[in-house]
Amino acid sequence: MSTEALTVRLAERSYPIHFSQIAETLKTDVAALRAAGRxxxxxxxxxxxxxxxSYLAQAGxxxxxxxxxxxxxPTKSVEFFSQCLSFLASAAANRDCALFAFGGGVIGDLTGYVAAxxxxxxxxxxxPTTLLSMVDSSVGGKxxxxxxxxxxxxxxFWQPKAVYIDTALLQTLPAREFAAGMAEVIKYGMLADLExxxxxxxxxxxxxxxxxxPGIVRRCCAIKAQVVTDDETExxxxxxxxxLNLGHTFAHAIENVAGYGQYLHGEAVAIGLSLATHLSVGLNQLPNSDIALANRLIQQFQLPIRLNHALPVQELMAAMQRDKKNRGGRLRFVTMTALGTAVTTSGIDPELIATLWREAGAE
Structure with a gap:
């Protein structure tokens, strides 16, 4: 595997994703910020x-x-957003302050919005300190x-100045959290990389x-970097x-209706990937046999393909209506025309979606 940094190419907002010698690179960069009076x-x-x-202390x-x-x-909320802003303001931080996110997707998303x-x-x-944030949420500026x-x-949309990916941090990650990150890894294979x-x-x-x-993490980052370069603000x-939202229209509805925290994001995405495969088959975009292929891979990494308790179909459908991908009040889904090839599809009969929900354990 190459240890060189990947670059997310966005003209003057381009930035590196570092994969090797992270402790030294981070320490050098923090020292350089301080030397510049920041x-x-x-x-x-x-x-x-x-x-x-001791990780942050060692970085300076x-x-x-x-x-x-x-x-x-629940930390990804208005309440903690406000707390972060006050943390900066009470320290009289000014525009040359550099803000670091040290955590998973929740911390990264929140901190980025605070910085923006x-x-x-x-x-x-x-x-990023979780597999999910390393392969997905830390890259791309959402x-x-x-x-x-x-x-x-x-x-x-607020791009970071750099991303430091240290897979050694994953050694303390609980098995359930690691599995949740694998959902996003599987997603990249399903949407863009059959290999x-x-x-x-x-x-x-x-x-x-x-x-x-490390090679798998880098591969996911490379796919995301290319997609972001081509269509930064969606x-x-x-x-x-x-x-990149393959499975996520279903996943976000599950998280919303079940209550944030009931499912880890990656667990909801895993169910969403299975549902997206069923949907693609229902639209005659994929052969029926791909359902078994996708489900087997998802379950191979200790992830669910069905709801673990019944959620109301009506509430799931209502949550989907609030999805950001929708256009003109119509549901818009990411589907697959082949494993490894995704497309956006709209004009789908809501009754088909409701049927898929019921088959996945909703009521």
Missing amino acids: SVRVVSDARVLHAHP FQDEEILSLPAGE SYLRGIDFYQI TGINLPEGKNLVGA LFNDLNALDGLNAESPEL TAATGGRAL
Whole structure:
């Protein structure tokens, strides 16, 4: 595997994703910010700080520069957004402050939105600590928070200045969280890389110690970097960045109706990937046999393909109506014309979706 940094190419907002010698690179970059007279701050969560008590200190951060928040999806809220802004304002942080996110997708999304909003925008850096955030949410500049009405309904496109991916951090990640990250890895195979799908199929599981892991993480980042370069703010009429949401229209509805935190994001995505495969078959875009292929791969990495308790179909359908991909009041889904090839599809009969929900355990 190449250890060179990948570049997300966005003209003057281009930035590197670092994969090797992260501790040294991070320490050098923090020292350079300080040498330039800039202040640094970190937003993290209590669980990550407990798992890696000396990581930030070794990179050159001081305790008073770190804000610790509760772990979990409910932290992606207006309440904690406000707390982060006050953390910066009470320290009299100005526009040259550099804000670092040290955590999973929740911390990364929240911190990015704080950076986009404080003083109309300050620099931020991502140090993802979960598999899901390494392969997905830390790259691409989508930042935001949830509302009770739906997930990620408030936010901004705000690209980081750099991403530091240190897979050694995954050694303390609980098995359930690691599995949740695998849902996003599988998603990349299903939407853009049949070879990755087949390679995952050939593996006898995967964990933080697996020698294949760094290469797989890099491959996912490369796919995402290319998609983001082509369609940064998800404005393409068809396809484009929206394809990265394969399975997510279903997943966000599950999270919203079940209550944030009942399912880990990746667990909801796994069910969504299975449903997206069923939908693609229902639209005659995929052969029926692909359902078994997709479901087997999802379950191979200890992920669900059905709801673990019944949720009301009407509420799931209502949550889908609030999905950001919709256009003109019509549901818009990411489907597949082949495993490894995704498209955006609209004008789908809501009754077909309701039937799929029931088959997945809704009522």
